[in-house]
Amino acid sequence: MTAFLHENGITTVEPLTIGLWSIPTALCALFIHLFRLSRLDASIAREIHAWQSAEGKR
Amino acid sequence: MNTLFNMDLMLYLTGIIMLLVAWMTWRDQAHPKRWTSALFWLLFASTFLFSDVLFWLVGKSLTYRIYGVIVVLLALIAGLGGLGSGSHLVTAAGKMSAGITQVSRIGRKIFLPALLIPLITVFLSLAAKDWHVGHWFLLDQKNLTLASLLLACLTALLAACWLTRDTPLQAVRESRRLIDAIGWALILPQLLAMLGGVFVVAQTGQAIQSLVSLLFHPENRLSIVLVYCLGMTLLTMIMGNAFAAFPVMTAGVALPLLIHAQHANPALVVAIGMFSGYCGTLMTPMAANFNIVPAALLELKDNYQIIKVQIPTALAVLICNICLMMLFAFPA
Numbered sequence: 001m002t003a004f005l006h007e008n009g010i011t012t013v014e015p016l017t018i019g020l021w022s023i024p025t026a027l028c029a030l031f032i033h034l035f036r037l038s039r040l041d042a043s044i045a046r047e048i049h050a051w052q053s054a055e056g057k058r
Numbered sequence: 059m060n061t062l063f064n065m066d067l068m069l070y071l072t073g074i075i076m077l078l079v080a081w082m083t084w085r086d087q088a089h090p091k092r093w094t095s096a097l098f099w100l101l102f103a104s105t106f107l108f109s110d111v112l113f114w115l116v117g118k119s120l121t122y123r124i125y126g127v128i129v130v131l132l133a134l135i136a137g138l139g140g141l142g143s144g145s146h147l148v149t150a151a152g153k154m155s156a157g158i159t160q161v162s163r164i165g166r167k168i169f170l171p172a173l174l175i176p177l178i179t180v181f182l183s184l185a186a187k188d189w190h191v192g193h194w195f196l197l198d199q200k201n202l203t204l205a206s207l208l209l210a211c212l213t214a215l216l217a218a219c220w221l222t223r224d225t226p227l228q229a230v231r232e233s234r235r236l237i238d239a240i241g242w243a244l245i246l247p248q249l250l251a252m253l254g255g256v257f258v259v260a261q262t263g264q265a266i267q268s269l270v271s272l273l274f275h276p277e278n279r280l281s282i283v284l285v286y287c288l289g290m291t292l293l294t295m296i297m298g299n300a301f302a303a304f305p306v307m308t309a310g311v312a313l314p315l316l317i318h319a320q321h322a323n324p325a326l327v328v329a330i331g332m333f334s335g336y337c338g339t340l341m342t343p344m345a346a347n348f349n350i351v352p353a354a355l356l357e358l359k360d361n362y363q364i365i366k367v368q369i370p371t372a373l374a375v376l377i378c379n380i381c382l383m384m385l386f387a388f389p390a
Contacts, residue, residue, distance in 0.1 A: 001304070001328050001329075001332065004304070004305055004308065004328075005324055005328065008309070008313055010317070010324050012324075013324050013325045013328075014325075017325040018325045018328060018329045019329075020325070021323075021325050021326040021329040021330070021386075022329050022333070024378075024382050024386070025329070025330060025333045025375065025378065025379055025382060028374075028375060028378035028379075028382070029371070029375050029378075032371055032374045032375060032378070033371060036370065036371060
């Protein structure tokens with residue numbers, strides 16, 4: 001990416017700066033994934049609960 | 059100055075592995091499609107092994123044409139269903155129990171060779187740049203990271219052989235088992251990289267730029283940001299590789315309309331543009347090495363299961379990317 005910018009006349013950008021601007025997206029992806037995993041955990045817990053109560057009735 | 063571990067060695071070693079795979083496939087009497095499958099892997103091996111010789115023998119343009127024909131042949135063999143899986147997949151269940159006893163003997167040390175690869179790669183690429191013996195550099199000076207990876211893989215292979223008391227040939231046999239499970243998708247990354255090159259040579263970037271300036275007012279930030287981020291996503295979905303889409307979309311949209319015209323922060327724009335491309339990677343079967351190959355290796359019933367699970371995350375991250383670029387890219 002820096003090589004591409006250098007070829008096009010932008011020489012002030014260092015790889016580390018691009019890495020720094022990756023942090024916001026990384027945090028977003030982390031929170032989105034945490035949210036989806038917590039919903040997955042909740043649905044697994046519900047399934048186990050439903051299965052246990054069905055077993056209990058039998 | 060010469061180098062010991064360079065790109066030529068890497069290509070030749072890959073070619074030799076593919077050649078052995080072709081040979082083993084041809085020798086496999088129980089293979090349902092042994093002739094066409096062996097031919098497929100032989101043709102693929104030839105792209106690694108003989109390009110230098112052909113270049114030297116018949117010149118540049120004829121070599122390119124020969125490889126063009128080979129690529130078409132590969133596509134025909136795979137497309138007509140000529141690529142099959144060997145008999146080892148059927149017998150794998152019997153061998154599996156022997157494998158499990160061996161693993162329990164070795165214990166957790168079984169992960170050591172795999173962990174050696176990243177550790178040695180990082181160490182060599184940071185420390186071994188100047189290592190040399192006489193006039194021979196240890197590592198390729200232009201491709202330091204790849205040369206480090208090559209040396210790390212060879213070390214890991216030796217460590218694995220020592221740990222399991224097995225031969226490198228067994229590693230090739232296991233490679234063949236994996237390659238059979240992956241099938242034609244194995245050659246997709248190379249073909250997609252070529253496709254990216256074709257897009258650049260065909261000046262797709264300029265075409266997109268004139269199309270965008272025709273449809274949107276160049277002062278309208280939101281529309282340009284949307285075109286760049288969604289364009290990266292869509293082009294990556296088509297090409298299967300964000301790195302192939304990046305020069306096309308960045309030269310076409312981001313450089314002239316965002317960085318030059320609106321003085322947007324170039325580091326932020328290219329970083330978030332690339333991440334928008336990665337959102338496309340999550341949603342496309344063309345990124346076969348990420349989305350289709352694992353589905354095959356895990357023996358999932360639905361080939362597209364991985365993509366289906368990834369789509370909500372990809373779309374949510376894409377929306378975040380667009381918001382982040384709108385919020386932080388432009389000078390106040």
